[in-house]
Amino acid sequence: MGNKNISMAVIRRLPKYHRYLGDLLDKDIQRISSKELSDIIGFTASQIRQDLNNFGGFGQQGYGYNVEALHSEIGKILGLDRTYKAILVGAGNLGQAIANYSGFRKAGFEIKALFDANPRMIGLKIREFEVLDSENIEEFIQKNDIDIAILCIPKNGAQELMNRIVKVGIKGVWNFAPIDLEVPKDVIVENVNLTESLFTLSYLMKESE
Amino acid sequence: MGNKNISMAVIRRLPKYHRYLGDLLDKDIQRISSKELSDIIGFTASQIRQDLNNFGGFGQQGYGYNVEALHSEIGKILGLDRTYKAILVGAGNLGQAIANYSGFRKAGFEIKALFDANPRMIGLKIREFEVLDSENIEEFIQKNDIDIAILCIPKNGAQELMNRIVKVGIKGVWNFAPIDLEVPKDVIVENVNLTESLFTLSYLMKESE
Incomplete structure (x- = not known):
């Protein structure tokens, strides 16, 4: 089941997204554009959009990403909600x-x-x-x-x-x-x-x- | 100086070559073909020849690789002879x-x-x-x-x-x-x-x- 065709390169970037989004949450930042995310995480904004599109997107035109929702979704994708x-x-x-x-x-x-x-x-x-x-x-x-x-x-x-x-x-x-x-x-x-x-x-x- | 154009993917495989060649030396194996090396290390023989060609080869047609020489050369490439x-x-x-x-x-x-x-x-x-x-x-x-x-x-x-x-x-x-x-x-x-x-x-x- 799941996202069988996702490349390992994308998968290995997900923990990094999760970590940076967690840092943003710690700072009470609720919303971020792919451009801003790109500035702090060091991947290009286009890479970020492409990566996250693999899992259905999460971004909204003109709004950017909801940090908490994206953090939680990536957590689920990574299986962090399992024991x-x-x-x-x-x-x-x-x-x-x-x-x-x-x-x-x-x-x-x-x-x-x-x-x-x-x-x-x-x-x-x-x-x-x-x-x-x-x-x-x-x-x-x-x-x-x-x-x-x-x-x-x-x-x-x-x-x-x-x-x-x-x-x-x-x-x-x-x-x-x-x-x-x-x-x-x-x-x-x-x-x-x-x-x-x-x-x-x-x-x-x-x-x- | 050195091999500036070698990709990080090749470089990250070198420690693995070094480890497997060290294992062969421990077993007193002095000579190995790229085919045999491929069988134990899990990369294709063509990948192995390509990787090692980046550093000038080391293999001899019809003989294969001298395990000790190759181990030592890769060690030097990795800078293991420095302190x-x-x-x-x-x-x-x-x-x-x-x-x-x-x-x-x-x-x-x-x-x-x-x-x-x-x-x-x-x-x-x-x-x-x-x-x-x-x-x-x-x-x-x-x-x-x-x-x-x-x-x-x-x-x-x-x-x-x-x-x-x-x-x-x-x-x-x-x-x-x-x-x-x-x-x-x-x-x-x-x-x-x-x-x-x-x-x-x-x-x-x-x-x-």
Whole structure:
């Protein structure tokens, strides 16, 4: 269902629209033209109109956009009004930082448990969670109808873990492991690859010298 | 200087080539055809040849690529053989996780200090670093010839801090703050926007239902 033909480039711009519109709401700005929006967001006004037309427009000639309505509509398009149950796997430094990440609430992601394979981590208390043994991850996913796994684990073993959790119903993964995971077609993987980002910075620094 | 006309799309694929070639080296594989590389990396063989031709090729007809030479050449293109001095600003959960990130060494980034504005953080010991007061950041940057700042701070105040550190010579920023920073043209900003990534996952989950 939905907007199957929207390009990933447009989709990846939507969170940015959502963020800027949220900032406008915080400043009590209720109405904005595509020209004004263009000035603050840095896309051309024509790009903005084109992007938003993909989802049926929302703008009115001579009025511009209603900030609150547009913010809320984009939120719905992004699925922010849904709730997903998530587990986080890998309770090391990055995992702990991600467990504290405030963006989950906005995105409707509810973290239900942390898992780790390291005996020294299992049983530790991190925020409201006791770190559970990865051995028991399948059982937990099934009992608690978990939709999403957040992977903050090393590359080694990540594919094996992925295979295990996909078998018991995980439909989406936010993956911080530096590996391209192989998954069935109906499973979504969104990667955050810190090394690729850092190497890009390194390249651009070198080129700008 | 350098390869100014290379598109960002190609540049963003280079770290992936580097990673896969590193994996091959770990497995003692010395030679690979673009077809075999295509099978493991998931780009078409023609895409791979095109990408690498941007930098002068490296392949030999009938032989394929020498894995070690190609890995090392891509490393040089990415500037991984250079050393940059970095500071990390914002010693909260994410900052601490990033300070522990092992990718810095590979990228030639040397973290010289952590800074925070929160009096409760200042003076704390994190890894080998005592957290320093952000008040004194300009002085530290100038005294220690710092090139790069890693920003793990909230959106509020990020632009003001950016203005201060750019004035004293920061040339690159790895930015985790959810804000599009305005910087002079010769300053590089590479953003890691966790919220945009999470919202994209949310969208794709919704669409796949």
